[in-house]
Amino acid sequence: HVCRAYLTGSWSKDFTNLGDWYAHLLRESPTGTVHVHVLGCTVTANPANVEYMLKTNFDNFPKGKTFAALLGDLLGGGIFNVDGDAWRHQRKMASLELGSVAVRSYAFKIIAQEVESRLMPLLAGAADAGEVVDLQDVFRRFAFDTICKISFGLDPGCLEKEMPMSKLADAFDTATRLCAMRGAAASPLLWKMKRLLNVGSERELRNAIKLVDELAAAMIRERRKLGVANSHDLLSRFMASAGDVDVDDKYLRDIVVSFLLAGRDTVSSALTTLFMLLSKNPAVAAAMRAETAGDEGSTPVITYEHLKGLHYTHAVLYENMRMFPPVQFDSKFCAAADVLPDGTYVSGGARVMYHPYAMGRMPSIWGADHGVFRPERWLTGAGGTFVPESLYRYPVFQAGLRVCLGKELAITEMKAVAVAVVRAFDVEVVGESGSAACAPKFVSGLTASVSGGLPVRIRRARNN
């Protein structure tokens, strides 16, 4: 009956999103695992299984060729899309750079600049004009400008006042949307045939990728011309770390495109659901404002040290992503037949999916109040300090050997935005999605985005 419900779409009579239906099935299952035969896929919300796949028996659960084929035309051999030695090599290099003080402080400077010189003036303008703005669109532009500056050292200017269309952002959007469509198809044969004949969505995808390639090549040329000696963007760092070796442009293009994918829609997705939740929970917004009130009047400038000390705000971000993880599910490929810790048999070549969206809705992990937005559940340390949960119970940033490399950067970026906006404005979601009872509907894609965007009205906070 599960396969029938999947194929006919009848699950949608009772559930808003496919993820809500999976969460229901996984809650009903005694092991927290189900098998959807028609997809050849085992879906799990069991933390012991997640740990087994992502750490204990990591080598038996690679991304696999099927996943690589879906994104291969866009991501090439970039870190997201490869396994084995190609992955190990990029992972080592990228974690070295992202962990370095120089890159971290460069990234923080970019974030602070983007918040203060673009995001805040734009929101202030909307507040003064009394306009309704689509906050999801604003955050996507913000996140794109930020990750492009961090990755390439170049500025697409998507969040300029006139909200220009960036060719790169546009081509990137089209390419990721069409790659996600490939993944949602019941059989890969159809898209492979369309690709062979260069028709329909595959023709559109090819054109979008061609544009991404041209623009990435132009940025790499520009970076070579400007020189890399004193630059801290990731592209320059990767070029510099290759030393005298004349690194291939295709290799650089693949790494940097992976970073754009990793760092843009994830951050904007989390910020969008955060402000949706804050609009419905004004007491939480008020508590966040109170936490930052200490330096009211002293310094409106965001500093790294200040952000680090904000435990309540940190808890709010984690609680938001528990309920609405930007990457709602993640699939691995089971190389050789295996038995998961909960006793589930998985045949060689099958897909296994762990599901952070469903895991955030499991009473076995979060208790009976899993449906309640309650940041306090994270503040169990001495004096109400933030205590992290095991990443295998909360795999929002994945976990184990392939855990997200941009986690700290993403948290800093989201905190910087949350603090600045909450301190200065009241944000109210308008329309249907603003009502307390309305659950968001997500558009299926590689990262979660809210269908119809997030229309909000912005007012200056009373003390501003």
Ligand code: HEM
């Ligand atoms: C809220 C924001 C973010 C979330 C929820 C998130 C989540 C994730 C997840 C679930 C994965 C695993 C994906 C997979 O293997 O299929 C991942 C990997 C990765 N993330 Fe993030 N991410 C975020 C922000 C960022 C940012 C800002 C960057 C870069 C600056 C970044 C860089 C990466 C990289 C390079 C990987 C690949 C790691 C590997 O395969 O070894 N992420 N992230």
